[in-house]
Structure formats: structure tokens, C-alpha cells
Amino acid sequence: MSPQAHAPAHEDAHNVHHGHSHGHDAGHGSLKTYMIGFVLSVILTAIPFWLVMGEVFDSKILTAVLIMVFAAVQIVVHMICFLHMNPRSEGGWTVMALIFTLIIVAIMLAGSFWVMHHLNTNMMPMSPEMMKNMP
Amino acid sequence: MTEKAHTQEAEAPQFYLEEEHHPEGSTMLGFWLYLMSDCLIFAVLFATHGVLGRNYAAGPSPADLFDLPLVAINTAMLLFSSITYGFAMLQMERNAKMETLFWLGITGLFGLAFLGLELYEFYHLIHEGAGPGRSAFLSSFFTLVGTHGLHVTFGIIWLITLMVQVKIRGLIPENRRRLMCLSMFWHFLDVVWIGVFSFVYLMGVLG
Numbered sequence: 260m261s262p263q264a265h266a267p268a269h270e271d272a273h274n275v276h277h278g279h280s281h282g283h284d285a286g287h288g289s290l291k292t293y294m295i296g297f298v299l300s301v302i303l304t305a306i307p308f309w310l311v312m313g314e315v316f317d318s319k320i321l322t323a324v325l326i327m328v329f330a331a332v333q334i335v336v337h338m339i340c341f342l343h344m345n346p347r348s349e350g351g352w353t354v355m356a357l358i359f360t361l362i363i364v365a366i367m368l369a370g371s372f373w374v375m376h377h378l379n380t381n382m383m384p385m386s387p388e389m390m391k392n393m394p
Numbered sequence: 395m396t397e398k399a400h401t402q403e404a405e406a407p408q409f410y411l412e413e414e415h416h417p418e419g420s421t422m423l424g425f426w427l428y429l430m431s432d433c434l435i436f437a438v439l440f441a442t443h444g445v446l447g448r449n450y451a452a453g454p455s456p457a458d459l460f461d462l463p464l465v466a467i468n469t470a471m472l473l474f475s476s477i478t479y480g481f482a483m484l485q486m487e488r489n490a491k492m493e494t495l496f497w498l499g500i501t502g503l504f505g506l507a508f509l510g511l512e513l514y515e516f517y518h519l520i521h522e523g524a525g526p527g528r529s530a531f532l533s534s535f536f537t538l539v540g541t542h543g544l545h546v547t548f549g550i551i552w553l554i555t556l557m558v559q560v561k562i563r564g565l566i567p568e569n570r571r572r573l574m575c576l577s578m579f580w581h582f583l584d585v586v587w588i589g590v591f592s593f594v595y596l597m598g599v600l601g
Contacts, residue, residue, distance in 0.1 A: 290484060296480075297477045300473055300476075304473065307592060308596065311600055330589060341476055342585075349423045356426060360433050364437040367437055367438065367441060368440070368441050
């Protein structure tokens with residue numbers, strides 16, 4: 260009795276799965292989303308290049324911060340308009356994987372810069388005598 | 395009796411055959427996970443460049459070396475190739491084979507233009523004596539930008555392979571799935587390039 264009862268249930272599960280896999284909307288866009296993404300990308304690329312090439316601000320820190328902000332915004336634009344990220348695609352697992360990756364990347368970048376900065380500042384200054392005897 | 399039927403069914407391979415018919419269920423998620431691991435590779439290279447990017451070893455600095463108009467043209471090439479790939483995907487949705495191939499071809503040409511400009515830049519730098527061996531800054535620069543360029547190269551090889559596949563087999567479900575994967579790969583490379591031109595070129599020239 261049990262094998263016969265099992266088989267149709269399995270079939271049902273397949274059909275549900277099949278319907279779902281065609282219903283997901285990752286990778287599908289419209290002309291509108293692509294054009295919005297493209298125009299925003301052009302603007303968000305042109306401004307940082309203009310800031311650096313035109314030497315708009317005297318403050319280098321301000322320019323650097325603005326470059327990073329424009330890059331971050333443009334990455335989000337690409338994610339939404341070109342990669343069609345949304346919290347629902349693949350049952351939320353793509354966003355989960357993305358968040359996990361971002362956490363790892365943030366830990367790794369912050370950790371590297373922190374450790375290496377301290378290593379540099381704590382390094383014993385090199386005298387010309389030592390420089391001469393370097394391998 | 396029941397037990398015998400059960401073992402027979404357990405040995406029958408039908409379940410595995412069934413799975414083969416609609417594999418696109420998890421392919422996109424799997425490919426996304428690959429892209430995330432690729433993202434980690436680039437993050438490590440960005441971190442290396444962040445640490446070593448100011449160690450010029452009394453050699454040339456980014457402001458001496460980088461030609462920003464060239465980088466801007468390069469960026470435009472990659473951005474154009476992204477939007478034309480998007481057009482190819484839209485044509486694929488409409489089931490228009492020739493239009494899909496046309497836009498894929500345009501994407502490939504923009505990709506090749508990007509690669510050509512990058513190779514010209516590398517050749518120019520090495521010719522000026524600013525090769526990867528000159529300083530830690532240049533080592534990390536060549537590694538990061540070179541890895542991105544290598545990804546674009548393999549993307550173009552993949553693109554040409556898929557164009558041949560679509561040409562011969564048409565827009566069958568397998569080719570659609572492959573085109574979707576390449577679409578994610580291609581747009582992902584554009585995302586990485588945003589980091590490269592912002593962090594390496596613009597911030598480098600800024601000093």
C-alpha cells in the first residue's frame with residue numbers, strides 16, 4: 260500500500276516545484292528597468308570622473324568619500340536593474356547569500372586595513388645602515 | 395510482498411531521470427553562489443591593493459601612470475556591453491533568435507573593445523618600465539585589474555560558445571538557462587569594474 264500511495268504524492272511535489280521554478284523572476288527584466296539602470300549608471304559614473312578630472316573640490320577626503328558613495332549607489336543600481344535582485348527571488352536565498360558575502364567582505368576588508376595599518380605604524384624605522392645591509 | 399515492491403522501486407532509477415527534465419530550478423541559485431565566491435576573490439584582491447596601493451618603491455604613482463580619459467572610455471565600453479546584453483535577454487524573452495544573436499554579437503564587440511583597451515594600457519605601462527615587478531603598488535594593480543580582465547576574456551569565450559549553440563540549436567530551454575547564467579556573470583563583472591575604476595583609478599589618481 261505504501262509504495263502506491265507514495266508515488267502520486269511525489270508526482271504532486273514535482274508539479275508544484277515545476278510551477279514554482281517558472282514563476283520566479285530572477286533574470287527577467289523589462290526594457291524600462293534596463294534603460295533606467297543604464298541612464299542612472301551613466302550619471303553615477305560621469306560624476307565621479309568629473310570630480311577627479313575637473314578637480315572640483317580642494318578637499319581630497321571629500322572627493323574620495325563622494326567617489327565611494329557614488330560607487331556604492333551604482334552597485335545597488337546594477338544589482339536591482341541589471342541583476343534583478345529582489346528579496347523574493349529563489350525564495351530569498353540569493354539575498355541571504357549576498358548578505359552573508361557582504362558580511363565576510365566587510366570583516367575581511369576592515370580587518371586587513373586595520374591590521375596592516377598598525378603593522379606599518381609599529382614597524383621600526385629603518386636606518387640607512389640597515390637599508391644597505393638588506394638582502 | 396509489500397516489502398518486495400518497495401525494494402524494486404528503490405532500485406528503479408526513474409526518480410533521477412525525472413530530475414533531469416527541469417534542472418533550472420536551482421541552477422540560478424547555484425550560479426549566484428559561484429558569483430558570491432568570485433566576489434570574495436575580488437574582495438581579497440581589493441584588500442591587497444588597499445594595503446599595498448601606496449607603496450611605490452620610489453617608482454611612478456597612479457597620478458603619473460593612469461590616463462583617466464582612457465579609463466572612462468573603457469568604463470563606457472563595459473557599461474554599453476551590459477545594456478546590450480540586457481537587450482539580448484529581452485529578445486530571448488520574445489523568442490527572437492536572430493535579434494538575440496545580433497545583440498550578443500554587439501555585446502561581444504564591446505567586450506573585445508574593453509579588453510583591447512586594457513591590453514593596450516598594460517602594454518603601455520610595461521613599456522614605460524612600470525610593469526608588475528616595479529613596485530608593490532603595480533604588483534597589486536596588475537593582479538586585480540588582470541584578474542578582472544581574465545574574467546572578461548573567459549566571459550567572451552563563453553559568449554561566443556553560446557552564440558554558436560544558439561545558432562545551431564536555437565533558443566531551447568538549455569540555451570536559455572545558459573544565457574541567463576552568462577547574463578549574471580556579465581553584469582557581475584560590470585559591478586566589479588565599478589569598484590575597480592572608483593577604488594583603483596579615481597582614488598589612486600586622487601592620491
